[in-house]
Amino acid sequence: MSTWSNVLNFKKIALTAQDSLPELALVDLADWGLITLIGEDKKSYLQGQVTCDVATLTADQSTLGAHCDAKGKMRTIFRLFHHRDGYGFLQRQSIMATQLPELKKYAIFSKVDIEQSNDVLLGLTGSKANEVIEREFGGEGDVRAITAGTAVKVDEQRWLIAVATAQAEALAGKLATEAVLSDSTLWDLYDIQHAIPRVDAATELEFIPQAMNLQAVDAISFKKGCYTGQETVARAKYRGINKRAMYIVSGNTEHCPQPGDALERSVGENWRKGGTIISAYKFADSQAIALVGLPNDLDEDSQFRLAGQDASWHKLPLPYSLEDDQ
Incomplete structure (x- = not known):
C-alpha cells in the first residue's frame, strides 16, 4: 500500500520481459x-x-x-x-x-x-x-x-x-x-x-561518479570549479584513473537481485567477483535486468552470473556512449 493513501493500492505490475509497458x-x-x-x-x-x-x-x-x-x-x-x-x-x-x-x-x-x-x-x-x-x-x-x-x-x-x-x-x-x-x-x-544510475545504502561511498557513467548523463561539470571530491573526479577524466563503468545486464533468477549483491564473471574455468549490483528489476517470467558496476576493460563476450546461482547473465547495449570516459 502507498504510504500516503489509504484508498488506492499501488503494487508491482506483473510484466514479462516481452510485455509492452503501460501506456499510462x-x-x-x-x-x-x-x-x-x-x-x-x-x-x-x-x-x-x-x-x-x-x-x-x-x-x-x-x-x-x-x-x-x-x-x-x-x-x-x-x-x-x-x-x-x-x-x-x-x-x-x-x-x-x-x-x-x-x-x-x-x-x-x-x-x-x-x-x-x-x-x-x-x-x-x-x-x-x-x-x-x-x-x-x-x-x-x-x-x-x-x-x-x-x-x-x-x-x-x-x-x-x-x-x-x-x-x-x-x-x-x-x-x-x-x-x-x-x-x-x-x-x-x-x-x-535508460541506464540512469543511483546510490542506495548498500552502494554508498563505493563508486566515484565516472564509475556509474555520470559523465555520460550530463551529471558532471568540468568547468564549474571546486566542489567536494572534485580533485578525484578531475583525475578520473584527465589521467584515466577510473577503471570501472556501469552496464546493463540480463539473465534468469528466482529472486530479484538487491543493491550491493555480487555479480561474478568467468575467468577460465573459475568464477570471480566481477561487479556490484546497483539496481535490478525482476519480470514475472523469471527474467531480470539490472545495472551493475564492472571493470571497464572486460571482453564483450564475458559471461556473468549472480553469486551462488548457475544461470548465465550477459551485457546489453547502453543507450548512450562511454567514449568520453577517459
Missing part, C-alpha cells in the same frame, strides 16, 4: 525522498557541494548530479530542479539518514535551510504521460510549477510530480480509472532501461 501508469515513489534547499545562499552553497553546475540551471531544467565525500566517492546521486522558492533534490530514501546530515554539515555558515520535504512523490509514465501532463497542468518546459508543487520531465515517457498531500490524493483519484497504479518498481525498470 501512476507510480507511488515511496522509495524516493526529496530534500529542499531554501534561502539566499542556496545556489552558492550547493554549487560548492555537488558535481553538476547549479549556477547555470534554469527554471525550466533539471539535472542529475552527485554529492561526494572528500575522496570523490559518491554519497548520493540526485535529480535537481527548481521547486517552489528553492531547489528540490530527489534521491533514494535509503541513504537519506546518512547523506542529509553531510549535505547540511556546513550550512550553518550560509543563509540556506536544508530539510527533508513532506511532499508526496509520484511518477507518471508511458506514451500518454505527456498528454496527461498537458491536460492536468499545462505550462511549458521540462520543469513546471503546478499547484502546491512541481512537475519534472525525466524523459520522453516519464514525469516526476512532487506535490502536497491533498493535491496528490486529488490527482491520484482523478487518474485511478485511466492509469495503471504501480509501486516504484516500474520506475526502477525505466531507470535501468
Whole structure:
C-alpha cells in the first residue's frame, strides 16, 4: 500500500520481459525522498557541494548530479530542479539518514535551510504521460510549477510530480480509472532501461561518479570549479584513473537481485567477483535486468552470473556512449 493513501493500492505490475509497458501508469515513489534547499545562499552553497553546475540551471531544467565525500566517492546521486522558492533534490530514501546530515554539515555558515520535504512523490509514465501532463497542468518546459508543487520531465515517457498531500490524493483519484497504479518498481525498470544510475545504502561511498557513467548523463561539470571530491573526479577524466563503468545486464533468477549483491564473471574455468549490483528489476517470467558496476576493460563476450546461482547473465547495449570516459 502507498504510504500516503489509504484508498488506492499501488503494487508491482506483473510484466514479462516481452510485455509492452503501460501506456499510462501512476507510480507511488515511496522509495524516493526529496530534500529542499531554501534561502539566499542556496545556489552558492550547493554549487560548492555537488558535481553538476547549479549556477547555470534554469527554471525550466533539471539535472542529475552527485554529492561526494572528500575522496570523490559518491554519497548520493540526485535529480535537481527548481521547486517552489528553492531547489528540490530527489534521491533514494535509503541513504537519506546518512547523506542529509553531510549535505547540511556546513550550512550553518550560509543563509540556506536544508530539510527533508513532506511532499508526496509520484511518477507518471508511458506514451500518454505527456498528454496527461498537458491536460492536468499545462505550462511549458521540462520543469513546471503546478499547484502546491512541481512537475519534472525525466524523459520522453516519464514525469516526476512532487506535490502536497491533498493535491496528490486529488490527482491520484482523478487518474485511478485511466492509469495503471504501480509501486516504484516500474520506475526502477525505466531507470535501468535508460541506464540512469543511483546510490542506495548498500552502494554508498563505493563508486566515484565516472564509475556509474555520470559523465555520460550530463551529471558532471568540468568547468564549474571546486566542489567536494572534485580533485578525484578531475583525475578520473584527465589521467584515466577510473577503471570501472556501469552496464546493463540480463539473465534468469528466482529472486530479484538487491543493491550491493555480487555479480561474478568467468575467468577460465573459475568464477570471480566481477561487479556490484546497483539496481535490478525482476519480470514475472523469471527474467531480470539490472545495472551493475564492472571493470571497464572486460571482453564483450564475458559471461556473468549472480553469486551462488548457475544461470548465465550477459551485457546489453547502453543507450548512450562511454567514449568520453577517459
